[in-house]
Amino acid sequence: MKLPSFVLLLHGPIWSFVHLVEEVDARPDPLVSSLSVPLSSPSPAPLTPIPPNLSSMVAFSPGSQEGSENHHQMDPNKKLLIALIVASTALGAIILSLTCLWIYQRRNSLKSHNENPYNSGSKYNSSRMRSNKRAVSLMDYKSLETATENFQESNILGEGGFGCVYKARLDDNVDVAVKRLDGGSQDSIKEFETEVDLLSKIQHPNVTSLLGYSIHSKTRLLVYELMQNGSLETQLHGPSHGSALNWHLRMKIALDTARGLEYLHEHCNPPVIHRDLKSSNILLDSNFNAKLSDFGLAVTNGSQYKKNIKLSGTLGYVAPEYLLDGKLTDKSDVYAFGVVLLELLLGRKHVEKLAPAQCQSIVTWAMPQLTDRLKLPDIVDHVIRNTMDLKHLYQVAAVAVLCVQPEPSYRPLIADVLHSLVPLVPVELGGTLRVPQPEFPVDDTTVPSSC
Incomplete structure (x- = not known):
């Protein structure tokens, strides 16, 4: 690496100064040499023998003789002081040069970041996107096209705002999900870049993994791990109806889901607001482990107050303060989580049609009944009705009510929600609840009769 000129200038004097000190140390002491010449004095006196260690206590400057006895020997304290001054000056110069070098490297790093084509919006066309943790690979478009059987309709797993998600099998027999984003609109390009940027940095068991991407003309592809049980929305509101x-x-x-959000809000640097949390963006693997997906609308600095951000999201999940005033905080994600919790509890959709031009949100419908312990068991999804401890049911309902409060300051942090849910989940499913094993009835025919 080529160093800047000012760093070289700083290094030059330092090493010259060090060589000068070495030369002075090797030079014979003029004071010691002059002692071999008789000195004239008003009252001659015999010369005092010179201590053998005097020559090792020589000053760094030869000085000048003025024929006075005061200059025959240099004060050791003075020599020590000079040595300390020289050492301090050299150390200070070294520290200054290292500081300048660090500043130079820092400026070069920032400059290279700003010049990265990925940061230039739609002009991005790099072969790899790197992050602090891992790199997301560029994948061959033709190979992905073949893996999806030319994007055959029968391979569609779901649909999003800008395209469909297809099931695909790669050459190494690995099944993946391929999201296809069609069109070159600015919103589409921005969501693609946001998705790749964030998911290349985020690694968490409850966040879906991005395996690669591809760009072909105006079509962009994102390749994810395949989640065998689809989305939570499909499980709750699809053909099986939550069975x-x-x-x-x-x-x-x-x-x-709470663990995934807690990671985004508390452990990412900078924090992340998902901004589009909903049941269709919660994916389930073969063991029903839930993972957050679709980060195209996510924004960073999640713990800081956000205002005047373009309104995005899904009606029914969007927090009131964001919908009405454009105020966005991490509490906006907490509100959406509360809606998802109500879907899990009640088995109803986030918004239901009452008439052709009239809709009702699950929050509006449920709030009057959630706090009534007599009514609550009757509005629970019929699939799970009367299958849980009522104390647990009341606790989940209380958490949901807090999450969907209109005033964001009344909503809990997602970390608090997480702590409330852990005791309700069995140990084998990732919680701390110990479920008693059912007692099997004793078969009387196997018990020997007493005489």
Whole structure:
């Protein structure tokens, strides 16, 4: 690496000064040499023998003789002081040069970051996107096209705002999900770049993994790990209507989702607001482990107050203060989480149509009944009704009520929600609840009769 000129200038005097000190140390002491010449004095006196260690206590400057006895020997304290001054000056110069070198490298690093084509919006066309943790690979478009059977309709797993998600099998027989974003709109490009940028930095068991991406003309592809059980929305509101999700599995999904959000809010640097949390963006693997997906609308600095950010999200999950005033904080994600928790609890959609031009949100419908302990058991999803401890049901309802409070300051932090849910999930599913094993009835025919 080529060093800047000012660093070289600083290094030059330092090493010259060090060589000068070495030369002075090797030079014979003029004071010691002059002692071999008789000195004239008003009252001659015999010369005092010179201590053998005097020559090692020589000053760094030869000085000048003026024929006075005061200059025959240099004060050791003075020599020590000079040595300390020289050492301090050299050390200070070294520290200054290292500081300048660090500043230079820092400026070069920032400059290279700003010149990175990825930061230039739609002009980005790099072969790899790197982050502090890992790199997301550029994948061959033709190979992905073949893996999806030319994006055959029968391979569609779901649909999003800018395209569809397809099931695909790669050459090494690995099944993946491929999201196809069509069109070159600024919003589409921005979401693609945000998704790749964030997911290349984020690694967490409850956040979906991005395996690669591809750019072909105006089409952009994102390749993810395949989640075999689809989305939470499909499980709850699809053909099965939640029949595969018992009470404990639903609490596990809620806990996994809370863990993913807690990672984004508390452990990412800078913090991240998902901004589009909903049941269709919570994916489930073969063991019903839940993972957050679709980070195209996410924004950083999640713990800081945000205002005047373009309104985005899904009606029914968007927090009131963001919808009405454009105020966005991490509490906006907490509100959306509360809506998802109500879906898990009640089995209803986030918004339901009452009439062709009239809709009702799950929050509006449920709030009057959630705090009534007599009504609450009757509005629970019929699939799980009467299958849970009522104390646990009341606790989950209380958490949901707090999360969907209109005033954001009344909502808990997602970390507090997480701590409230952990005791409700069995140990084998990632919580701390110890479920008693059912007692099997004793078969009387196997018990020997007494005489």
